[in-house]
Amino acid sequence: MFDTVMIIALSALSIALVLLFIRIIIGPSTQDRILALDAIGVLLVGFIGILMILQDTSVFSDIVLVLTILGFVGTLTLSKFLERGVVIDRDD
Amino acid sequence: MTLLHWAVLSPFIAAILIPFLYKYLKRIHTGWFVFILPLVLFIYFLSFIPRTSSGEAILNNLDWVPSLGINFNVYVDGLSLLFALLITGIGALVVLYSIYYLSKRKEKLNNFYVYLLMFMGAMLGVVLSDNLIVIYVFWEVTSIASSLLISYWYTREKSIYGAQKSMYITVFGGLSMLAGFSLLYIIAGTFSIRELVANADIIMASSLFIPAMILVLLGAFTKSAQFPFHIWLPDAMEAPTPVSAYLHSATMVKAGIYLVARLTGVFGGAPEWFWIITAAGLITLIWGSISAVRQKDLKGILAYSTVSQLGLIMSLLGAGSAAFYFQDGDSALYMTAILAAVFHLINHATFKGSLFMAVGIVDHETGTRDIRKLGGLMTIMPVTATISLIGLASMAGLPPFNGFLSKELFLTGMLNVTEYGIFNLEAFGFIIPIIAFIASVFTFLYCILMFSKTFMGKFDISKLKVKHVHEAPAGMLISPVILAVLVIVFGLFPNLLAYSIIEPAMAAIAPGILSPGEFFDVHITHWHGFSAELFMTIGIIVLGVLLFMTFKKWENTAFYRGEKDLFNAAYDYGYDGLIKGSQGLTRIQMTGRLRDYFIYMCTFIILIMGYTMYRYNLPLIQNLDLSPIPIYTWLVISVFVGSILTIPFLNNRIAIIITTGVSGFLVALLFVLFRAPDLALTQLLIETVSVVLFMLVFYHLPKLKKVKTPPRMKTIKLVISIGFGLMITLGSLSAFSMGQEANYESISEYYTENSKEKAGGYNIVNVILVDFRGLDTMLEVLVVSLAVLTVVSLIRLRFKGGEDV
Numbered sequence: 001m002f003d004t005v006m007i008i009a010l011s012a013l014s015i016a017l018v019l020l021f022i023r024i025i026i027g028p029s030t031q032d033r034i035l036a037l038d039a040i041g042v043l044l045v046g047f048i049g050i051l052m053i054l055q056d057t058s059v060f061s062d063i064v065l066v067l068t069i070l071g072f073v074g075t076l077t078l079s080k081f082l083e084r085g086v087v088i089d090r091d092d
Numbered sequence: 093m094t095l096l097h098w099a100v101l102s103p104f105i106a107a108i109l110i111p112f113l114y115k116y117l118k119r120i121h122t123g124w125f126v127f128i129l130p131l132v133l134f135i136y137f138l139s140f141i142p143r144t145s146s147g148e149a150i151l152n153n154l155d156w157v158p159s160l161g162i163n164f165n166v167y168v169d170g171l172s173l174l175f176a177l178l179i180t181g182i183g184a185l186v187v188l189y190s191i192y193y194l195s196k197r198k199e200k201l202n203n204f205y206v207y208l209l210m211f212m213g214a215m216l217g218v219v220l221s222d223n224l225i226v227i228y229v230f231w232e233v234t235s236i237a238s239s240l241l242i243s244y245w246y247t248r249e250k251s252i253y254g255a256q257k258s259m260y261i262t263v264f265g266g267l268s269m270l271a272g273f274s275l276l277y278i279i280a281g282t283f284s285i286r287e288l289v290a291n292a293d294i295i296m297a298s299s300l301f302i303p304a305m306i307l308v309l310l311g312a313f314t315k316s317a318q319f320p321f322h323i324w325l326p327d328a329m330e331a332p333t334p335v336s337a338y339l340h341s342a343t344m345v346k347a348g349i350y351l352v353a354r355l356t357g358v359f360g361g362a363p364e365w366f367w368i369i370t371a372a373g374l375i376t377l378i379w380g381s382i383s384a385v386r387q388k389d390l391k392g393i394l395a396y397s398t399v400s401q402l403g404l405i406m407s408l409l410g411a412g413s414a415a416f417y418f419q420d421g422d423s424a425l426y427m428t429a430i431l432a433a434v435f436h437l438i439n440h441a442t443f444k445g446s447l448f449m450a451v452g453i454v455d456h457e458t459g460t461r462d463i464r465k466l467g468g469l470m471t472i473m474p475v476t477a478t479i480s481l482i483g484l485a486s487m488a489g490l491p492p493f494n495g496f497l498s499k500e501l502f503l504t505g506m507l508n509v510t511e512y513g514i515f516n517l518e519a520f521g522f523i524i525p526i527i528a529f530i531a532s533v534f535t536f537l538y539c540i541l542m543f544s545k546t547f548m549g550k551f552d553i554s555k556l557k558v559k560h561v562h563e564a565p566a567g568m569l570i571s572p573v574i575l576a577v578l579v580i581v582f583g584l585f586p587n588l589l590a591y592s593i594i595e596p597a598m599a600a601i602a603p604g605i606l607s608p609g610e611f612f613d614v615h616i617t618h619w620h621g622f623s624a625e626l627f628m629t630i631g632i633i634v635l636g637v638l639l640f641m642t643f644k645k646w647e648n649t650a651f652y653r654g655e656k657d658l659f660n661a662a663y664d665y666g667y668d669g670l671i672k673g674s675q676g677l678t679r680i681q682m683t684g685r686l687r688d689y690f691i692y693m694c695t696f697i698i699l700i701m702g703y704t705m706y707r708y709n710l711p712l713i714q715n716l717d718l719s720p721i722p723i724y725t726w727l728v729i730s731v732f733v734g735s736i737l738t739i740p741f742l743n744n745r746i747a748i749i750i751t752t753g754v755s756g757f758l759v760a761l762l763f764v765l766f767r768a769p770d771l772a773l774t775q776l777l778i779e780t781v782s783v784v785l786f787m788l789v790f791y792h793l794p795k796l797k798k799v800k801t802p803p804r805m806k807t808i809k810l811v812i813s814i815g816f817g818l819m820i821t822l823g824s825l826s827a828f829s830m831g832q833e834a835n836y837e838s839i840s841e842y843y844t845e846n847s848k849e850k851a852g853g854y855n856i857v858n859v860i861l862v863d864f865r866g867l868d869t870m871l872e873v874l875v876v877s878l879a880v881l882t883v884v885s886l887i888r889l890r891f892k893g894g895e896d897v
Contacts, residue, residue, distance in 0.1 A: 007722060007724065014727030014728055014731075021731050024750060027744075033746070034750065036750075037750050040754060040757060041757065044757060044761055059769040060769050062769075062773065063764065063772050066773060070776055070777070073784070074784070077787050078746075085791060086791055087787050088788070
């Protein structure tokens with residue numbers, strides 16, 4: 001019963017993944033794609049969380065933490081690029 | 093090292109000293125120092141005559157590479173001694189001649205004598221070695237020395253052309269010969285000629301007999317200028333005349349003859365050997381004599397005449413090899429041919445050497461060798477004319493000179509062939525004496541033409557470049573006079589050589605024919621009754637004179653005016669074609685575009701893997717014991733595949749980067765699904781860094797261009813990509829399936845059991861990385877640091893622009 005619920009939840013998340021991916025492909029603007037990528041990052045957090053319950057382990061918890069940071073950094077990088085055209089400014 | 097070894101190597105040692113002598117003793121012509129060596133060697137080799145003529149052979153061993161059976165064993169028997177005497181004797185005369193021929197002031201004598209001594213040593217090595225590999229080594233040194241000597245005047249284009257041509261052809265033959273020697277080694281297990289002769293029946297029975305024989309013969313034929321490899325010899329006439337006299341008439345071109353004679357004991361008796369050598373010799377004989385008639389250059393005539401005479405000797409050796417077919421019984425029928433070959437070998441060396449020297453004198457004094465410009469030199473250069481007359485009469489086969497005797501013997505040998513009754517000779521045998529006869533007529537003709545055009549007729553100074561023509565200095569005449577005297581002496585007293593030199597040489601060519609203590613019957617006389625040979629000689633003279641009388645009629649025909657050999661054109665076209673063809677091939681293949689090279693590589697991987705799978709009945713996709721795949725995994729994988737498939741169709745670079753990022757994240761997710769936390773962590777970090785890196789360089793990337801590719805190219809790329817993916821997939825599936833079938837125990841069992849116990853860690857992946865397989869990690873760290881350094885240097889030390897990478 002519990003397993004079934006988990007698998008249904010995972011499947012629902014996978015469908016969300018498919019839908020987000022469609023958004024990445026069709027765009028239409030770059031901002032849409034970046035948001036979709038960010039959302040995929042968040043989605044992965046949930047995915048991994050459920051997997052940890054399903055697999056009865058806690059080894060992936062640090063991955064969840066890293067993922068949240070990376071999702072933030074990645075989105076920040078892409079957004080800054082869109083705003084400024086460069087990722088790292090020069091001081092001069 | 094015995095004295096004999098030193099004798100073979102002494103010219104090389106002398107060659108080292110020559111440049112010093114040339115530099116520090118400028119006042120004396122360097123040739124005088126060189127002259128001593130062949131003279132001493134000649135006398136030294138003369139001292140062997142008593143021993144070899146009693147049937148004794150001298151063998152001195154010296155290990156070189158004993159583990160490979162390669163030893164510098166010096167072997168002296170009748171045949172080797174004959175050649176050694178020719179090489180040193182004529183070598184001494186040629187050096188003497190060259191002292192007067194080459195100017196001390198104008199020429200680079202050090203080069204000349206170094207090359208010449210190199211050649212002399214190599215030639216001695218060829219004829220005195222018992223080991224095939226040692227023979228090959230010396231053989232190639234003769235090729236190199238010969239090319240160096242041909243291109244002695246290296247500023248002339250024709251010299252370079254001739255040197256290259258002779259190099260290509262003789263080295264081609266040399267390499268074939270090496271292959272043949274290797275095959276002989278495979279059959280008999282030895283490189284020693286004497287042991288090969290002892291094992292001749294094993295070699296005869298082997299299936300490698302024919303390939304070995306043909307490869308060895310290629311070497312002999314290219315060196316001895318046999319048809320159709322004779323084309324290098326006329327072009328080698330660009331060498332200084334002493335070189336032509338020495339290398340291209342008396343010694344080097346006879347190396348092939350030596351090899352054939354030496355290996356007759358191994359191959360002789362086989363019908364193929366008989367037919368190939370006899371036929372090649374006869375074709376060379378007639379082709380050379382006909383071509384010689386057409387030449388206008390004196391050295392050209394002599395070159396083709398050398399070709400023709402070498403063919404004659406070769407055909408005699410072929411005819412004589414039949415002696416091995418009947419091991420017992422009366423061998424006189426066959427041995428006449430071998431006798432004629434040996435005798436003519438000596439005679440040819442004497443008269444051809446003198447003729448070349450005479451031509452050199454004419455060239456030296458008049459400044460030309462063109463017979464259309466020369467004429468009437470008889471009274472101006474009486475000594476040279478006499479020498480030429482003797483040489484040409486001997487070459488034409490007139491009594492009382494030695495050429496007459498060997499020609500009679502040659503005709504006897506060729507007539508005997510028709511009586512053999514083996515190798516289908518009853519059907520075709522009658523052609524052989526006819527070819528010999530026609531070739532002799534032409535030989536006679538070019539001898540008369542050469543003499544009459546040079547020394548008779550009218551003397552016309554206006555055609556010559558020099559002001560005053562006179563006889564050569566006495567020093568230049570010494571050598572040709574000695575050779576001409578030898579021509580007469582051997583002609584008048586042929587039996588002088590019979591049992592001292594000729595008979596031991598015959599016994600060496602045909603080992604095992606005689607029982608110990610026996611000798612071949614050698615008796616050469618001028619008069620042996622009214623035989624067929626005599627009438628043939630008369631016929632040759634009559635027909636030759638008739639052709640000469642009617643010379644005016646065919647003087648203007650295309651046959652006479654054309655000088656070029658047909659096979660020269662074939663060589664030139666072949667050479668150009670080879671260069672153009674390979675350039676064209678390279679141009680097609682090396683496009684400079686990476687995508688083409690990728691196509692080649694992928695195509696070959698597909699073909700090789702596909703063929704391997706087809707050949708071994710793969711792929712073995714059966715009994716796959718797969719785990720069940722839950723629905724969410726299917727969805728994740730389909731998104732992953734979808735993201736990969738989308739990338740080629742995207743036009744926006746940011747979209748491409750984002751899609752790549754998505755696929756990277758999904759890979760990390762798959763790692764999580766398959767329970768690999770460390771991999772997932774690393775993958776996430778690396779993927780993010782890559783996306784950031786792409787964004788960093790984004791600004792500098794050029795605009796994404798849509799290149800219009802033709803549909804055919806698109807199809808090719810599609811097919812190759814699909815094929816490649818398919819092959820890899822099938823390969824992995826087969827590997828998995830085969831692994832299951834073999835049911836090996838996995839090595840990971842060991843790690844799970846011992847990770848805590850032996851390494852003190854729970855994280856097996858990390859323990860493997862830093863403990864069990866720490867070396868790999870260390871090198872990976874090295875790779876990363878190298879990459880960092882490379883990036884730094886690429887950015888810091890980048891070119892300012894304009895430079896080529």
